[in-house]
Amino acid sequence: MSRRTIEMAVGTAGLDAMGRPIRAPLSVRERGGLAVEAPYEPDMEGDHMLINIGPQHPATHGVLRLVLELDGETVVRCVPHIGYLHCGFEKIGEYRQYNQIIPWTDREDYLNSIGNNVAFVLGCERLFGIEITPRCTVLRVIAMEMSRLMSHLVWMGTTCIDIGAFTPFLWLYQERENLYNLLEGWVGARLTTSATRVGGMAADVPDGWMDGLKAFIRNFPKTLDESDRMLTRNGIWMGRTVGIGALTAEEAINCGLSGAMLRASGVAYDVRKDFPYLDYETYDFDVAVGTSGDVYDRYLVRIEEMRQSIRILEQAVQRLPDGPVNVDDPRVILPPKTNATSQMESMIHHFKLVMEGPRPPIGEVYVPVESPKGEKGYYMVSDGTSKPVRWRIRPPAFVNLSAIPRMVEGHLLSDVIAINASIDIVMGEIDR
Amino acid sequence: MSTSFPPYKSPMPGSAREAAGLPEPSTPRNVPHHGGAENPSVSALRERFPEAVVRSHVMWGETTVFVTVDAVHAIIRFLRDDTAHAYNYLVDVTAVEYRDGDQPLEVVWHLRSLPWQRFLRIKVALEPGAALEVPSITDLYAGADWIERECYDMFGITFAGHPDLRRILMWDTYREGHPLRKDFPLRGRFSRAEQLSQALSIDSSGNYTMNELSIAEAFNDLPEDMKQRLRGALGGPSPEGTSPEADKEGKQ
Numbered sequence: 001m002s003r004r005t006i007e008m009a010v011g012t013a014g015l016d017a018m019g020r021p022i023r024a025p026l027s028v029r030e031r032g033g034l035a036v037e038a039p040y041e042p043d044m045e046g047d048h049m050l051i052n053i054g055p056q057h058p059a060t061h062g063v064l065r066l067v068l069e070l071d072g073e074t075v076v077r078c079v080p081h082i083g084y085l086h087c088g089f090e091k092i093g094e095y096r097q098y099n100q101i102i103p104w105t106d107r108e109d110y111l112n113s114i115g116n117n118v119a120f121v122l123g124c125e126r127l128f129g130i131e132i133t134p135r136c137t138v139l140r141v142i143a144m145e146m147s148r149l150m151s152h153l154v155w156m157g158t159t160c161i162d163i164g165a166f167t168p169f170l171w172l173y174q175e176r177e178n179l180y181n182l183l184e185g186w187v188g189a190r191l192t193t194s195a196t197r198v199g200g201m202a203a204d205v206p207d208g209w210m211d212g213l214k215a216f217i218r219n220f221p222k223t224l225d226e227s228d229r230m231l232t233r234n235g236i237w238m239g240r241t242v243g244i245g246a247l248t249a250e251e252a253i254n255c256g257l258s259g260a261m262l263r264a265s266g267v268a269y270d271v272r273k274d275f276p277y278l279d280y281e282t283y284d285f286d287v288a289v290g291t292s293g294d295v296y297d298r299y300l301v302r303i304e305e306m307r308q309s310i311r312i313l314e315q316a317v318q319r320l321p322d323g324p325v326n327v328d329d330p331r332v333i334l335p336p337k338t339n340a341t342s343q344m345e346s347m348i349h350h351f352k353l354v355m356e357g358p359r360p361p362i363g364e365v366y367v368p369v370e371s372p373k374g375e376k377g378y379y380m381v382s383d384g385t386s387k388p389v390r391w392r393i394r395p396p397a398f399v400n401l402s403a404i405p406r407m408v409e410g411h412l413l414s415d416v417i418a419i420n421a422s423i424d425i426v427m428g429e430i431d432r
Numbered sequence: 433m434s435t436s437f438p439p440y441k442s443p444m445p446g447s448a449r450e451a452a453g454l455p456e457p458s459t460p461r462n463v464p465h466h467g468g469a470e471n472p473s474v475s476a477l478r479e480r481f482p483e484a485v486v487r488s489h490v491m492w493g494e495t496t497v498f499v500t501v502d503a504v505h506a507i508i509r510f511l512r513d514d515t516a517h518a519y520n521y522l523v524d525v526t527a528v529e530y531r532d533g534d535q536p537l538e539v540v541w542h543l544r545s546l547p548w549q550r551f552l553r554i555k556v557a558l559e560p561g562a563a564l565e566v567p568s569i570t571d572l573y574a575g576a577d578w579i580e581r582e583c584y585d586m587f588g589i590t591f592a593g594h595p596d597l598r599r600i601l602m603w604d605t606y607r608e609g610h611p612l613r614k615d616f617p618l619r620g621r622f623s624r625a626e627q628l629s630q631a632l633s634i635d636s637s638g639n640y641t642m643n644e645l646s647i648a649e650a651f652n653d654l655p656e657d658m659k660q661r662l663r664g665a666l667g668g669p670s671p672e673g674t675s676p677e678a679d680k681e682g683k684q
Contacts, residue, residue: 083601
C-alpha cells in the first residue's frame with residue numbers, strides 16, 4: 001500500500017468562540033503561492049439590528065407593532081405601527097342615531113366601556129341642551145369610578161405580568177371580577193355595557209345593589225394594600241421601573257399626554273378638577289402627582305388614583321338621592337312600555353324616537369372627561385338631523401402612545417416592555 | 433424622533449387663573465345654545481391679527497374662532513407663547529366635512545390653556561375646490577405629530593411642514609382615498625357589498641367615474657374578477673378591446 005500525501009492549506013487563523021480552529025481560505029492563484037487570508041470576522045460593533053415586536057405579541061397589549069433599531073441591546077430608534085384594529089368607528093357614527101352610537105363606545109376602550117358610555121352621553125346632552133337628574137348624576141359618577149378601578153386593575157395586573165410579578169395579577173383580577181359582577185347586576189352586561197341613554201341610564205340600580213358596592217368598597221383597599229406591599233418597595237420591581245422612560249413636565253405637556261402619564265411628570269392636570277363635569281368639584285378627592293415622570297411614578301400615581309376612586313365612591317354612595325333617573329323629556333327618553341302600548345301620545349313618541357331618533361339642534365360640542373387613560377373627549381357636530389355629521393373621539397391612549405419613541409430611545413430592549421406597559425394602551429381606542 | 437423642544441415655561445394648571453382671582457371651575461349648568469361669555473383670547477386675537485380673524489361665535493359655552501389659513505400658524509404660536517393666553521396644551525386636530533357639498537370643509541384645532549383653564553376652538557374653512565392644505569403645528573406641539581397624520585389619513589388634508597406625513601391607521605399602500613370624506617362609501621369603494629349596491633342601483637350616476645378609479649391606483653392590483661365587475665359597472669371596454677358582455681359570451 002502506498003501512502004498518498006496531499007498538500008493542504010496550512011496554518012489556522014486562530015480559534016473560534018467554541019475553541020475550534022478556523023479554516024483559512026487559500027488564495028493561491030492571486031498571490032502566486034501559498035498564502036493565508038485573514039479570516040472573516042463580522043464586525044458587529046458598528047452594526048445595528050432591526051427587531052420587530054408585534055403586532056401579535058402578548059407584551060404589546062394588543063396589536064401594536066414596534067420596529068426597533070438596536071445597538072447591542074440599546075434602542076436607537078423606535079417606529080410604532082398602528083392601525084391593525086382600525087374599524088372606522090367615526091365613519092360608522094355618521095350613519096347612526098345618537099343612541100345607536102353608544103354600543104360603539106363600548107368597543108373602543110373596552111376596559112372602560114361604561115365610562116365611555118357616560119362620556120358620550122355627556123356630550124350628547126350638551127348638544128341637545130338637556131340637564132340630567134340628580135340621581136342620574138351620582139349614578140354616573142359611580143359608573144365612572146368603577147370603570148376607572150376596573151381599567152386600572154387590568155393595567156396593574158398586566159403590568160405585573162410584563163415585569164415578572166405573577167401573584168398581584170391574580171389578586172387584582174379577582175377584584176376586577178367582583179366589580180364586573182356588580183356591573184352585571186346593574187346593567188346586565190360585563191364588558192360591553194351600553195349602560196347609558198341620552199338623558200339618563202338604561203336602568204336604575206336594582207334593590208340591594210348598593211350593599212354589594214359597599215362591601216366592595218370595604219374589601220378592596222385590603223387587596224390594594226397587599227399588592228402595594230408586594231410591589232412598591234420590591235427590589236426587582238423598582239429596578240425595572242425607577243428611572244425608566246422618564247419625561248419632564250414640559251415634554252409631557254408638549255406631547256399632549258394626559259392622565260397618569262402627565263401627572264407622573266408633575267403636572268396636576270385632571271379633567272375632573274380643571275374642567276369639571278358630573279359635579280366632580282363637590283367631591284372631596286386629591287389628584288395624585290408624581291415627580292420624575294418615569295414608569296415607577298406612573299405606577300404610584302395609578303395606585304393612588306385607585307384609592308381616590310374609592311373615596312369618591314364612598315361619598316357617592318352616601319349622597320345618592322332618590323328620584324327619577326331619566327329626564328322627563330319626551331324628545332329623548334322613551335315612554336314606559338305600558339304607556340306606549342296603551343296611550344296614543346306615548347305610542348307616537350315611542351315610534352318617532354325609535355324610527356327617527358332624537359334630533360339635536362345645529363351645533364357642535366367637545367366634552368372631555370377624565371378616562372382612566374387620560375383626557376377623553378367626544379367632539380360632535382350636528383346639522384340638525386338625527387345623525388351626527390362628525391363624531392370625533394379624542395383618544396388619550398393614541399396621543400400617549402405617540403410619545404413612545406421619545407421614551408424608549410436610549411433604554412434597553414427589556415425596558416421597552418415596561419415603558420409600553422406604563423402607557424396603559426388599549427388598541428381598540430388607539431385604532432378605533 | 434429627536435426633535436428639540438421649543439423652550440417655554442409650563443406653569444401648573446390653574447395657576448394663572450388663581451393669580452388673576454377668577455373663580456374655580458365648576459360643572460357647567462343650563463348652558464345656552466348661542467351666546468354667553470366669550471373666551472377673552474378672541475378679543476386679543478382680533479386686536480393682534482385684525483385681518484386674519486374672520487368671525488367668532490360662542491355655542492354651547494365653547495368659543496370658536498374662524499381664521500384664515502395663512503395666519504393660523506402664527507395665531508397658534510401667539511396663543512401658545514403669550515403668557516396672557518398660554519394655550520400650552522394641544523387637545524386635538526381634526527376636520528369636519530358637511531353633508532352639504534357646498535359647505536366648506538373645516539379644519540379644527542382644539543387648544544387648551546392649562547394655567548388659565550380655558551378652551552378654544554380654532555377653525556379654518558377650506559372652500560370647495562380649494563387646496564386641502566394647512567400648516568402643520570408639529571413645531572409648536574410635539575403631540576400634533578400623530579394627530580395630524582390621522583387627519584391626513586382620514587381626510588386627505590396636507591399639513592405643510594409635517595416631518596413625516598404618511599398614513600397611520602390605514603396601511604401605506606392604501607390607494608382608495610380617505611375614509612372619512614363624505615364621498616367615500618361606508619363599506620369602502622372596492623368592497624363586494626359596495627360593488628353589489630352599485631350594480632343594483634338604478635341611478636346610473638351612482639356608478640364610479642373613470643376619474644374616481646384613476647385616483648385609485650390600486651385598481652391594477654385588484655383581482656381580475658373584481659376588475660371585470662368594475663369595468664362592467666363603468667360600461668367601458670375591457671383592455672382586450674372587447675366589451676364585458678362579449679367576455680361573458682366568450683366564456684360561455
